[in-house]
Amino acid sequence: MSTADWAGKVAFITGAGTGIGFGVARAFSNAGMRLALSYRDEAQRARCTSWFEERGREVPLWIKLDVTDRDAFAVAADKVIDHFDKCHVLVNNAGVSVFGPTDEASYADYDWIMGVNFGGVVNGLVSFLPKIKATGEGGHVVNVASMAAYLSGPQAGIYTASKFAVRGLTESLRYNLVPYGIGVSLVCPALVATDAGLSALKRPEGFAGSGFAPVDEGELHNFASIFANGMDPLEAGEKILRGMTENRGLIFTHPEFAEDFKDIYETSLAALPDEVAPPERLEVERLRRAANKAALEGAKISINDLT
Template sequence: MMQADRFAGTTALITGGVSGIGFGIARAFAQAGIELVLTWRNRAHRDTTARWFADHGLPSPRFEHLDVTDRARWAELAAQLGPVHILVNNAGISVFGPTDCATHADYDWIMGVNFGGVANALVAMLPGMKALDGPRHVINVASMAAFCAGPQAGIYTASKFAVRGLTESLRYNLMPHGIGVSLLCPGLTQSNAWDSALKRPARFAESGFPAIDADELAQFGTAFDLGMDAFEVGCKTLRGMIDNRPLILTHPDHREDFDAIAAELLAALPDEPIPAGRAHIEDLRREANRAALAGSQIRISDLT
């Protein structure tokens, strides 16, 4: 296990860090002596967060206005912020509706924020992080939807599956540079994530989803009141980063789902011999993964 104080004095950039899970992570990090840069879009949430830090005698974060889909703004931040040792890609939207009715606008909005926002952050911030020494870490926040699909969350689920796949691969790429990578998949958490549908930008107005029923949406929001406290999620995230865990699961609620997924996967495998050539290629892939985690940079030639 790593030293709990090894990240003290480093700087963390947390997107969407002024509410919900992002704010929970920010509080946990601040209490561990990590300096904070928090991005925001809602002025009221930003001001509430600033007051919380002042009231608790903790150093004020640096606040930066950011739409995570804005690549030009990402480039500005990368040039202006100075050293960033920890990148937490937390900002996202929770928008639901029947996937068979979705339009291009629905796909572009949800995927653009939830996956595109992560990609934009990595392109902007990784060069600077790779140039630093000492402890560094990337945390990509997905959701239990990265494992568990549902009938009302097709595009949201796709975005979280995409973040999961990207993060698992990125760990192999960044380990040789001494940068840890974790996928955070929280379950139901107390937050305002349920009202994302009310914040749809005008350029994505042509939705195929049913018109928003305010009462139905508010009823859906009551589920979030039953969720885990965001600070508890933040504390578990901090521990996962300190231990350099590839996967940080904060909720014990999904064992039944994982049992069913594992059983379905194993049952779907054909029970037949594997040709020696194919088996050799898969062995090379596994060996390359092990070598990457041990610090080697892997080339395409290592896979054949």
């Protein structure tokens, strides 16, 4: 498959008014795809629309959406089908980056961050997968996580948990959708030139009871300034499109993490007990590996295939 094969396909991208979402939207448009984009801010929508108009492109179907709103997500899926008659690609991109010591977090902190970063992905899948399957032409699901899906740290516990959750869900979903000709990719970007560092300033009133210290806007803007050193969102979007085209299950956009993955690999191997496993347990794991391989070759796997 080449990127040209995406021409005319319909994609829905969440959080497309800025950052990585808009980078993906531009890359998809450059490949000839038709777009439905979710947004929250009218000024961002206007700026993005100008990009398409200036190039004589089809203006996307814009849908205002809070990705935590399940009913609104279902309505968005219906709008896409009503407008385009089909949908081939779902990009779950919308997210928030909020930092603070995990031991001080409140329920509101957990509910907001997990609700957007993981719940938003769930809502996208439940709303759109039946539509993509019904199209009958195959397609692709892209779940945008973060390098935090692999790398943890002291200031981003809930954010990291949400991205680990997206990683596990996406890796499992890939096995399920092969029989439908639907690819699944986990995207783990690192620093991209976005306004993600200012997420704490956009906290909804319904989640106001944070356990973290009150936001110091000067400190937050100083932290957010590092994002200016990040990758151009269009470059990230182009790498995501290439990964989709190659049907890669995992798409890394940044190269600077070999040291981290070497450490993860060595630490993980060293943590395994230095002993021989009994034959009956080895057989269980052999069956699991065989089932996973068969799933990626198109088989529908049931629990009976694991025994």
